[in-house]
Amino acid sequence: MEEVDRILIHSLRQAGTDIDEDVQSVKQFTSELIVEAVVRCLRVIDPAVGNGLSHSLPPGMSARFRLGMSLAQACQDVGFKGEIGYQTFLYSNEPEIRSLFMFLVERLPRESAEASDQPAGKSVLLQRAIAAQIKAQLSVPWLPPTCRLPVHRKTQSSGPCHSFHAQPLSLPCSLKVSSRKQPKEVQEYWRNYLLPVTAQPSQPASVPASLLENHISELSAAQEWESEWNSQGLLSRLTPEEYRSRKKARLQKRIEEQLRTAAQPRPDTHGATRSTSDLAELLQSFGGASTGGDVLTKGTRFTHTEKFTFTQEPEKAVQQMAAAASALPSSQQSEEDLKAQQEAELSALQQQLQQLSVQMEEVGGGIKQLTVSIQQVTDELQTREVTNAERENSVKIKRQTIDLLPDAENNLLKLQSLVESSSKRVVQLASQWEKHRVPLIDEHRRLKELCSNRESESSRKLSEIKDLHDKIRQSAEEAKKKESLYKQLLTEFETLSKDVSRSAYTIRILEIVGNIKKQKEEITKILSDTKDLQKEINGLTGKLDRTFAVTDELVFKDAKKDESVRKSYKYLAALHENCTQLIQTIEDTGTIMREIRDLEEQIETENGKRTVSNLEKILEDYKAIRQENSALAAKIREG
């Protein structure tokens, strides 16, 4: 029983019950411990049932009683067949509890065994690899930086600990800098004074961070603008610049409104007057900026370009004017004459050119007309030729008929015979054709059938091949899975601590089995012995009966004749009677001995049930319930 108890306690601990180290057998279990163990087991077996029960005994007696009832019900629901009630938990006896625990432990699901059957997923493998790596790294002792070998540098350097700090960068090619040509001084700055981007941040470590930050801000700005332009800007039917300026105006107006409402002078606060007046000033400057735009030149690209174009055009005009003015006084008389002559010539030539171009156009129109008429004529010619050929044919036929007309009768007959013979020939040919056709068609059908048969067979084979391929793939996958599972299990097995108790258990079990075999043999021996004895006894009694009957008869016969023999007959009868009595008594003592043994056993089991202590407990609990009841009654009366 100790072995069983140890296994039971081990399983109960695994199910989550908190069992003290000094509890070695089921006999030592208290009611609290029993309730806790049973509830934990039930929770593992069936969470829906187990979660409704508390694993600690409540202080109140009636509550305890109820808990015991519900526990008994739950155990029966799970499938426990034995006798069970609240008394099993509250007034426990060892064998009942042991049988209950054995049932529950058997019902505990073997989750671990089922779970390990499945090969681990990729993420699990990755996590395991990471865990193994970390474990390996943790097992390497820390070394001071000067003592590190290149192997350690990778894992122990403080390299990746740099924090991510971004700083603004100045770059010549970016979205902030517009793509149009930059003024000379900016280009000069880029050429001569702009530091390379790696030297711009104050720490070299923040170069990538700054670059990434710069890039991402530009990217997000561009994306946002694009999405806004596509969703709203395009609908407004404005150019991008106009849209931007309009949006800017709207935002400015909105901010202004907000500030104005905030700047409403409040008479009750003195401190606020200064700030509100400041705000009002700000507002004024703001209004100035939005109208004049000279205080804060927050010019967008639009305003810049606007300024640019508007200022440039007058300049250009002025330049042209100046050029003209400078050209005028320096011209000479002869040049003027020459110019006039040239102009006259030019105008004449232009007139000529115009005339010629007009003529050209006219001629071109004539050519077009002519080509169109040529086409028409060629079409007509073709149709005429076709009709001509038709007519020639008809003329030929008619001429032949006219030739035949003079001897009409004969010719008609001839023609009829000709027609008949030709029709006969046609029939003959048709029959011949039929003769040839039938076998050919048959052959064709046969071949077709053969073909279709082959096709069906080939498709069948194809599907078979496909099935085979599928099977091959499946089995390959399965094999792979199994192999990985095998590897996994192997590693798990290697990592597992070699459990000694397991082998001990198996040895013990084998021993027990051997013992049982031996006992069985002994029992059979004893059984055969008793059987032999029974046989012997039976034989002896039979012999006794027979000898008694024979002697009785003999003596009875002689007893009629002889007085002494009669006496001896009496003695014989008395002897027989006494002997039977003796046997009876021996048998009785045997049964009584057996009864005594039974009773002793019963006493032992009753002793095991801790009846006295349980009875005392029951008495106490009864008193407690009485007290509770009276207290409740008192409460009711008070209430």
Place this chain on the structure above:
Amino acid sequence: MIKLLEKLPSEECPKLIHRVVDEVCGRSGPSRSDYSDRWSLTEWLELMNSFSSLIRFAVGRGCSDQEMQTLLSDLDTTHTEAVLQCVRSRFEEIRQALVDRTNGISSTQLRDFNWQLKLALSSDKLSALNTPLLNLSLDLKENGIQRSVNIEMNKEELQTLISALEAANKVVLQLK
């Protein structure tokens, strides 16, 4: 104070001014060790201060060339021309930096942030934990003082943070 610049030959002047502009734009400025033989420490500091404030003023007000020249009237013409060139070439960049400074109007502002995603494989109590954790570090500027805040969040906490940020973004979008 600006007059001190004349100690430097006008050819080297743009280099220095460009570095000063870099400082205004939030990068590292000129190093004193390069110029220690020309100016004393106090002179150097005053020069740097006056130049950076001058540049900020000029760009913030959007001064024209004439206004700039009046501001720089202490200097001789070659130096003035050099400073003007520098400021003109960097005008847009400086303006952007000033706009950024103005944007940071509130007492606390976020300068930078960084995040790391971690997977806790196990702990001292559990052999398999497998909980993803996000380590978010925020670089805050609180009343002009740099302060970094580190937060470690699990999945649910991160979800709440993201939903809060999304709600904030919605409000910002409504303002647009």
